[in-house]
Amino acid sequence: MRRLTIALLAGTLGVTLAVVPPTLAPDQAAQALCISSISPQCQPGNIPILVQAGVIAAPSTSSAGVGIPAYSTISAGLSQQTSAVAGLTLSGILGTSATAFAALWSLFSGGEAQTDAVLSQDGIKGLKLDTDPAYTSPGGGMPDWATHTNGECFMASTQLSDWRERVLSAVTAHCDPAVPDVVVLEPKAAFNDPAGTMTFDTTSPGTLALIWQRSTAPFSPTSVHAVCSVGGVPTRKPSPTITVNTFDASSTKTATESVCGIDPFYGWLVSGPFGAVGYNGGATLVGPATDLPAGGEPIVEGTLTVSISCKGPGGVYEVEADYAYSVAAGESVLPPDVTCQPGDIAIDAGVTNTSPGQTEPEVLVDREQNGVLPEIEEMPDLYPECFGPDASPCALRLERANAGAWVTCGDGAILCPDWAQLVEPALTDQYRCVYGTNVLDIRYCSSFRAPSIGLLPNTDENGDLIHPNAPIPKLDGFLRLYTPQGDPWLTPELPGAFPDDVVDLARECYPNIDKDGWGVLNPVSWVLQPIQCALRWAFVPRTSVLEERLTTVSQAWETSPPGQIVNSVALIIPETVPQGCEGIPFSLAPFADAGGPALGLPSNTVYIAPACEGDILQPWAVMVNLLLSGTVLILGIRAMIGQVGALVNGGGPAG
Amino acid sequence: MIVEWLAEIGANLGLWVISWFDGIEIPDWFGMFAELLAQVLASAAGMGAWVPWGLLFSVVGAVFTLWGIIILVKAVRWVVGWVPTMGGS
Secondary structure (H helix, E strand, O other), X not given: OOOOOOOOOOOEEOEOOOOOHHHOOHHHHOOEEOOOXXXXXXXXXXXXXXXXXXOOXXXXXXXXXXXXXXXXXXXXXXXXXXXXXXXXXXXXXXXXXXXXXXXXEXXXXXXXXXXXXXXXXXXXXXXXXXXXXXXXXXXXXXXXXXXXXXXXXXXXXXXHHHHHHHHHHHHHHHOOOOOOOEEEEOOOOOOOOOOOOEEEEOOOOXXXXXXXXXXXXXXXXXXXXXXXXXXXXXEEOXXXXXOOOOXXXXXXXXXXXXXXXXXXXXXXXXXXXXXXXXXXXXXXXXXXXXXXXXXXXXXXXXXXXXXXXXXXXXXXXEEEEEEEEEEEOOOEEOOOOOOOOOOOEEEEXXXXXXXXXXXXXXXXXXXXXXXXXXXXXXXXXXXXXXXXXXXXXXXXXXXXXXXXXEEEOOHHHOOOOOHHHOOOOHHHHHEEEEEOOEEEOHHHHHHHOOOOOOOOOOEOOOOOEOOOXXXXXXXXXXXXXXXXXXXXXXOOOOOOOOOHHHHHHHHHHOOOOOOOOOOOOOHHHHHHHHHHHHHHHHHOOOHHHHHHHHXXXXXXXXXXXXXXXXXXXXXXXXXXXXOOOOOEEEEOHHHOEOOEOXXXXXXXXXXXXXXXXXXXXXXXXXXXXXXXXXXXXXXXXXXXXXXXXXXXXXXXOOO | OHHHHHXXXXXXXHHHHHHOOOOOOXXXXXXXXXXXXXXXXXXXXXXXXXXXXXXXXXXHHHHHHHHHHHHHHHHHHHHHOOOEOOXXX
């Protein structure tokens, strides 16, 4: 069954908390408390559609002057990744104020054949590739996904084992071995991608969480945090608690390209018992940090309330969880999971914090401002067959017409690189956008578009990322691309708006409105330009179209019996003109004596009619060569004259 | 679009012709024959002093090329003959 794609990462709140400097004095920033990785997740089988990241910060209440320096960077670029960004001003949280960002992003399909929301192994929420070979092309796909363990998705078994040993060793050094519990590592991916979370269950070896990793962003060998169990509460140790400097980054790429088939919009995705954290980064603390000295640490207490709205075929409902924390400054807390029913989606989420003595909770992540796109929210209503506990995941895919049938455009529409160049009605004649078994308006496949080049808005013509933090295209008819600074590159006004080159073409086809437009008497421009354009449209074929046709015929020919015969004959013909003079080799091996070559000859191969320099037949060979040359020339010329004559006289071609 | 349309027709025509041979399997003896022929040609490589291989290949190639050109010309002439005022009715 064709399926796949809702790459809706979510159901997870990855709230990253860190200091934002503007309202903090340097010494205050140096004493910030960071609460990280509030990670509720959907239940196994749910579709995660929401990832949020927020930032809160507060100066430590420590009177001991313990410094936790430079918690100054927080999920940089997060706002650029989000389809909705809400800036929050957190006042009074933990006794101070700071600006914070709460970010939400969601996506609907970064590319076909990339993901579907299915229950993965170990009951961990994950995104899985389609096993339909029709969608696993080219170079991507993972038809044998189901036979792989989650860990193997990350790296090969041996490498995984090695990595586990390194991690466990590091964890042992920092965590209490008497309290084996879930350990969460928060590695920071390369290329400035925000970090995510990898869960690691020391009590159940082998239950490494899912990890997806973009092939161009190897797992960072540094910036790994350990989250230990402290009093039954998973608590993150200050950064960088663990540094795996010796980890071979190159090996991290193993299997991610060939097995995982990463969605180019994902830096990587991690999922586990504490929830999935994707591109949002979870907790990214950059800069040195110092472990607090034993005893005397200031304790910060409070209650975090994480709530989400879920929606499925049965309607909307609320899920909420409270988490009371009591941690030392500089440490982090991980609240419990908050999940929707299997197969449902989360449509908004929020986080509040209630400190002791407070009557009104502080809003850390405002759910009113952090809902999913309307197009996503209405999906369970429009396509109920794709949601719910028993539903099969549906894919958004682009298809093209081919000989009366619709065929897939493949992974990320890579097989239809020019589709965005088309305009109506050719566009809808040749392409259609499908979600599950439903045909959508073609504009819904705008996520497969690119301005002139490339396949996806965030990739270049080679498929490489233009910017790892660029936003993910929305499920709507508009192509929105952003520079790394968040400025829009191209914001078409209408569904089906065209890339720049198409717009340029349109300008060439009609009079320039500023110079010789319709309002200016200029019949030449009025008539000539449109006619030129029409002629060009009619008679100048697109290279891609011709190449496609040629490729189709060539492939059919090469696999056909006549093609195979021709190829066989072509292989017989020598590449260079034979010019040897040693004669025809003849093997005497069957007559060879036991002790050496046959007949006492120096070799088992004798040559018939050798005519090299010094051979007795060499003068005769020259004469025969001349005689044959003359004969061939005469016969050839006679044949060609006969052919031409037959053509002129109207007869058949002469032999 | 017109040229693309013609290209589409040409491609479909080619695919149609190729489809005539669907289901036909190349007999084993052809492969053996080709292999034998390759061996013979390889053996003949040492006869370069006797046989003007270069000239022979050139002449044979020229004859077959001319033959193909003539067939193409005849085919074009036949097609054009269907056009009114150019030989057709």
